Amino acid sequence: MTQKNGTLLEVNELRTYFNTDDGLVKAVDGISFQLHRGETLGIVGESGSGKSVTNLSILRLIPDPPGKIVSGEVLFNGEDILLLPSDAVRKIRGRRIAMIFQDPMTSLNPFMRISRQLMEMTELHLGHKRAQAYEHAIRMLETVGIPDARMRVDDYPHEFSGGMRQRVMIAMALSCHPELLIADEPTTALDVTIQAQILELIKKLKQDTGTSVILITHDLGVVAGMTDHVIVMYAGKIFEQARTRELFATPGNPYTKGLLRSVPDPTAEQGKLYQIPGLPPDVAHLKPGCPFAPRCERVEEICRQEFPPFVQLNADHFSLCHFAGDVFAESGGSSQAS
Amino acid sequence: MDLESEKRELTEAEDHIESRLNPVDPDMLHVGQEMAVAEGDVDPGPQHEFVRGTSLWQDAWRRLLRNKLAVFGLVVVVLVTIISVAGPTVIKRTLGFTPDYIPSNDPRLVKSFPPFTGPNGEFSWTHPMGTDNAGRDQLARVMQGGQISLFVGIIATLVSLLIGVTYGAVAGYAGGRVDDVMMRFVDVLYSLPYVIVVIVLLSMFRSQTARGQLILLFISLGSVSWLTMARIVRGQVLSLKNQEFVLAARATGVSNTKIVFRHLVPNTLGPVIVYATLTIPQIMLTEAFLSYLGFGVQAPLASWGSLAADGVQNIAIFPWQLIFPGVTMALTLFSLNFLGDGLRDALDPQMRTV
Numbered sequence: 284m285t286q287k288n289g290t291l292l293e294v295n296e297l298r299t300y301f302n303t304d305d306g307l308v309k310a311v312d313g314i315s316f317q318l319h320r321g322e323t324l325g326i327v328g329e330s331g332s333g334k335s336v337t338n339l340s341i342l343r344l345i346p347d348p349p350g351k352i353v354s355g356e357v358l359f360n361g362e363d364i365l366l367l368p369s370d371a372v373r374k375i376r377g378r379r380i381a382m383i384f385q386d387p388m389t390s391l392n393p394f395m396r397i398s399r400q401l402m403e404m405t406e407l408h409l410g411h412k413r414a415q416a417y418e419h420a421i422r423m424l425e426t427v428g429i430p431d432a433r434m435r436v437d438d439y440p441h442e443f444s445g446g447m448r449q450r451v452m453i454a455m456a457l458s459c460h461p462e463l464l465i466a467d468e469p470t471t472a473l474d475v476t477i478q479a480q481i482l483e484l485i486k487k488l489k490q491d492t493g494t495s496v497i498l499i500t501h502d503l504g505v506v507a508g509m510t511d512h513v514i515v516m517y518a519g520k521i522f523e524q525a526r527t528r529e530l531f532a533t534p535g536n537p538y539t540k541g542l543l544r545s546v547p548d549p550t551a552e553q554g555k556l557y558q559i560p561g562l563p564p565d566v567a568h569l570k571p572g573c574p575f576a577p578r579c580e581r582v583e584e585i586c587r588q589e590f591p592p593f594v595q596l597n598a599d600h601f602s603l604c605h606f607a608g609d610v611f612a613e614s615g616g617s618s619q620a621s
Numbered sequence: 622m623d624l625e626s627e628k629r630e631l632t633e634a635e636d637h638i639e640s641r642l643n644p645v646d647p648d649m650l651h652v653g654q655e656m657a658v659a660e661g662d663v664d665p666g667p668q669h670e671f672v673r674g675t676s677l678w679q680d681a682w683r684r685l686l687r688n689k690l691a692v693f694g695l696v697v698v699v700l701v702t703i704i705s706v707a708g709p710t711v712i713k714r715t716l717g718f719t720p721d722y723i724p725s726n727d728p729r730l731v732k733s734f735p736p737f738t739g740p741n742g743e744f745s746w747t748h749p750m751g752t753d754n755a756g757r758d759q760l761a762r763v764m765q766g767g768q769i770s771l772f773v774g775i776i777a778t779l780v781s782l783l784i785g786v787t788y789g790a791v792a793g794y795a796g797g798r799v800d801d802v803m804m805r806f807v808d809v810l811y812s813l814p815y816v817i818v819v820i821v822l823l824s825m826f827r828s829q830t831a832r833g834q835l836i837l838l839f840i841s842l843g844s845v846s847w848l849t850m851a852r853i854v855r856g857q858v859l860s861l862k863n864q865e866f867v868l869a870a871r872a873t874g875v876s877n878t879k880i881v882f883r884h885l886v887p888n889t890l891g892p893v894i895v896y897a898t899l900t901i902p903q904i905m906l907t908e909a910f911l912s913y914l915g916f917g918v919q920a921p922l923a924s925w926g927s928l929a930a931d932g933v934q935n936i937a938i939f940p941w942q943l944i945f946p947g948v949t950m951a952l953t954l955f956s957l958n959f960l961g962d963g964l965r966d967a968l969d970p971q972m973r974t975v
Contacts, residue, residue, distance in 0.1 A: 344871055348797060377873030384872075390865040394887040403883075453875065483738050 290358075291463060291495050292318040292341070297341045297355035299333075302348060306567040309351075310336040311337065312519040316511075318463070323489065323496040323511035327542070328502060329563050333519040338465045341476050342380055343372050353365035359463075364470045378408040385468040387448035391440035397424075398436045401455055410460045423454040424569055427484060446477035450484065457488060464489070465497045482509060507531055512599070515539050518574035521593075525600040534606065535594075535602035535611035539578050573605070581606060640696045682965040691963020697956035701949070705767030710760050747855050758805045762948050769924040770950070774905040778897050780843025781904075784881060785850025786893060787887060792851070793858030794881045804855065807848050815845040816907070838917055842904050853896055857889040890966040898961035902954040909950060926949040 299311040306328060311333040318324050326334045339345050341357050343364060357364040359380065364372060373479040384390040401420035405411040411419060417436075424432035427450040440448060449469060456464055466485060470478035486509060489496050498509055506513055506527065513530045515523040515538065534540050541559040552611060561578040573579070576586040585605050594607035629877030678793040685691050739795040752759055792803040827834070861867065862885065870880050911917035913933075925946045934945030 302882070342872060344868065373874045373876060375874070377875075382872040384865050384868070384869055386865055390869040392866045392870070392884050392888070395884070405874065407874060452869070455869075544646070 286551055289320045291320045291360065291520065292372065292497075293356075293358040294341065295336075295356045295358070297340055297357065298353040299336050299345055299350060300353050300417075302338045303567065308567045309519050309569070310508045310566060311340060314355075314516075314521055316512075316514055316521070316524065318495055319495065320462075320495055321493050322512065323498060323510045325423055325506035325513045326497065326499045326516060327501060327506055327513060327514035329501060330517040331563055331566065333566075334516055335467055336519075337516070338382070338467060338497060340500060341465070342382065343369075374408070377404055377456075377461070378459045379461050380463045380465065381459070381461040381467045383449070383452050383456050383464070383469045386472045387445055387452050388472065392414050394437055396437050397443070397451055398529055401451075401458060404455055404458050411438075419458065419580075420454075423458045424451070426457070426488070427451070427454040428480075430612055445473055449473060449481050450476075453481070453484060453488070457492065457494070460492060461494060463495045463497065465499070468501070469498075470500070470502070478505075485509070487587065503542060515542065518566055518569065520574065520603060521601070522575070522604075523600075523602045525597070532609055533611060533614045535596045535600060535607050535614070536604050537581055537606075537610055538575050539602075539611065540614065541578075541580070551569075573603075581610075635905065641767070681964075681967040685963050688963040688966060690959040691967070694956035694959030694963065696767075697952060698960055701767055701953050701956070702771060707766050708764035709761055709768070712758065712764075722898060738931070759941065759945055762928055763925070763949055766923040766925045766928050766946060767949065767953070769835070769918055769922060770908060770926070771955075772903050773835070773842065773908045773924065774901040775838045777842035777846060777904045777908075778900045780839060781847035781850050781900060782893070783847075784898055785847035786854050786889070789851035789854030789856075790858050790881050790886050793855035794862055794877070794885060796859075796862075800855070804852075807851055810845070811848050816910070818845055818916070819907070819911065820916055831922045834917075834919050835922065837906065838911070844906060846900060846904055850893070850896060852899070853892055854886075854889050855893060858885050861885055861888050895961060895968055897967040898957065898964055902957040902961070905950075905957075906954060920946070 293473070294317075295315050297311055297314045298309070301308040301310055304411050314333070314337055316324065322423075326337065327342070328334050329514055336345065336350075340352050341359075341364065343352070345352060352365060355582065359375065364375065365531065367375075398417060398420050401423060402411070402413070404414045404417035405419050406413075409419075412520060414571055420437050421432050424436055426580070427446060430433055435443075440451075443451060449472075453469075465488070469485065470481050477558075483506060485496065485498075488494070496509075498505070500506060509525045513523075513525060513527050514521055515536065519539055522541045523530065530539065534543060539558075544557040546558060559578055564577070570576075570587070570588060571587075572587040573582075574592045578584050579586065583605070589605070591603050591605045591607075593601055593603050595601050596607060596611045600611075602611065658836045685695075788803065788807075792800045795803075822844075823834075823837060826837055858881075867880060867884060870884050876885070905925075908924060909918055909929065912924045912926030913930040917928070918927050928946035929943055929950070932939070932941075932946060936943050
């Protein structure tokens with residue numbers, strides 16, 4: 284199953300726009316990336332940068348209207364999901380690409396027993412009979428570390444705590460052994476100790492099953508510990524894309540630098556925590572230049588006039604900036620290839 | 622361990638202590654929980670012994686039982702139902718006549734006896750509610766009328782549930798233009814005076830048999846009473862469909878039909894039940910009204926409405942002909958409304974005025 288280095292998912296020039304009263308919102312505007320089998324991709328960015336919309340677009344879960352996938356392709360095992368009939372997409376959802384959502388408190392149906400919700404998946408996709416699906420549900424709950432799984436399986440969601448519910452969500456997502464797991468801020472709604480447990484669980488299950496993972500988060504610490512590649516998104520665009528280690532060591536984009544600087548350093552003496560000035564832009568009314576220009580430290584006239592180029596800094600390292608090379612060099616990076 | 626599970630453990634330990642001491646109202650347990658645990662060094666024992674919480678329905682049931690009017694309503698409704706269903710058979714077995722038994726065809730005889738009166742004016746248990754113009758036992762008639770009235774109310778409500786819930790859920794989930802068209806259609810129907818619609822329906826398709834007329838009554842009452850139900854369900858679905866569990870269900874490949882009927886409709890159940898219990902008396906009243914006008918239930922079948930209509934004609938001389946069906950109907954409708962209100966408070970605690 285784990286066939287390393289094959290491309291599992293390839294997203295090309297994906298554009299998802301929302302038609303709102305305020306005008307056309309380009310929530311995702313020309314995103315491209317690749318995900319190899321067995322790898323983990325992190326997507327970071329502030330709220331409203333298009334992280335979630337990107338992933339909802341992959342599964343065609345964008346509410347239409349008002350949303351619309353305007354162009355692009357999503358190749359999953361070489362097959363363009365965006366061109367498939369909706370029946371075929373439904374067979375991929377849950378079976379081959381599974382999703383975990385941000386808020387475990389609301390992502391389980393409050394009126395259905397946990398067992399029913401877990402069984403629904405396998406009955407649907409694996410053709411399990413009732414008894415078989417029930418046993419499978421218990422096994423999955425045990426896998427994600429729910430004590431007394433046999434006792435708890437018939438409980439209702441409100442009888443579980445937040446962390447437990449997120450475990451149930453993970454059990455549900457993994458119950459059909461998907462090839463790709465999309466975790467949309469899986470730990471945002473949980474407290475720190477539970478966060479660590481959940482991330483550890485995802486990491487372990489990923490190793491055991493060889494599932495590829497897309498991890499959406501705004502927590503850079505999570506990205507550093509979990510992912511192989513990182514994409515930094517801002518205003519619906521990819522601002523920087525690199526191997527995780529390289530991105531943290533030698534960022535090639537002022538925005539990434541700002542993000543990294545704003546992570547609190549527990550060893551540092553007391554001082555003011557760095558903060559990127561200003562607010563994320565209103566994506567409905569973007570000016571022609573670089574969307575980050577009003578907040579950028581090293582902004583120059585050209586940034587306000589022209590949209591920046593997507594510069595290749597290294598084999599796997601890209602940055603959307605007029606001065607990508609300079610920033611990269613400043614942070615100590617040097618291109619090894621070509 | 623996070624806060625929530627810690628709190629649950631506390632509650633469990635607390636329940637354990639309390640249930641040993643005195644089984645009191647569980648709502649009162651919430652006061653001073655932490656303190657009690659801190660004092661008592663009680664081993665909560667194996668987890669699973671206490672994990673069973675109260676379900677939503679148990680909780681609602683308990684709240685309902687605390688509401689005196691609702692309990693009164695429930696008791697009356699259950700009694701009226703049992704008596705109406707079983708009564709005519711019991712009378713047939715013990716006294717030997719059916720609700721439509723007419724003792725004599727002689728038109729010169731006065732056949733309407735007052736309550737507890739025999740044929741010769743003496744005291745008698747045979748007709749506790751007296752008899753009607755044709756000499757039929759009023760009690761048996763009222764009980765049969767109750768059967769029909771309750772039956773009409775329940776069946777027509779079920780019809781309206783079936784149509785209303787499906788229609789509303791589909792409209793709400795589909796959203797957009799489909800929703801617009803479907804709900805404008807409902808608005809159009811709303812603007813028609815429904816009593817007139819029912820009367821037109823009933824007189825257009827007038828059936829020869831009493832049974833046929835009854836079925837027609839179900840259909841016509843049910844087909845106009847689903848409008849509000851559709852609106853309620855649509856509103857609920859609209860607010861539910863943007864919740865994450867629906868997105869999660871979609872992300873796991875569940876089909877739209879299953880999402881609507883397995884995930885969304887059960888979540889609207891609370892308001893639906895409440896509205897349904899309030900629809901039953903409303904429909905019964907409409908039925909009585911129609912029967913009173915002569916469009917509803919036809920003789921020899923009786924409903925409370927048709928009995929009242931018969932009684933009104935003789936109100937000056939034979940007042941019991943109106944009083945008994947009238948009072949029974951009023952009592953039942955009151956009770957159903959109390960029960961409905963109680964259910965609303967029990968199932969929707971947010972609306973409760975504390």
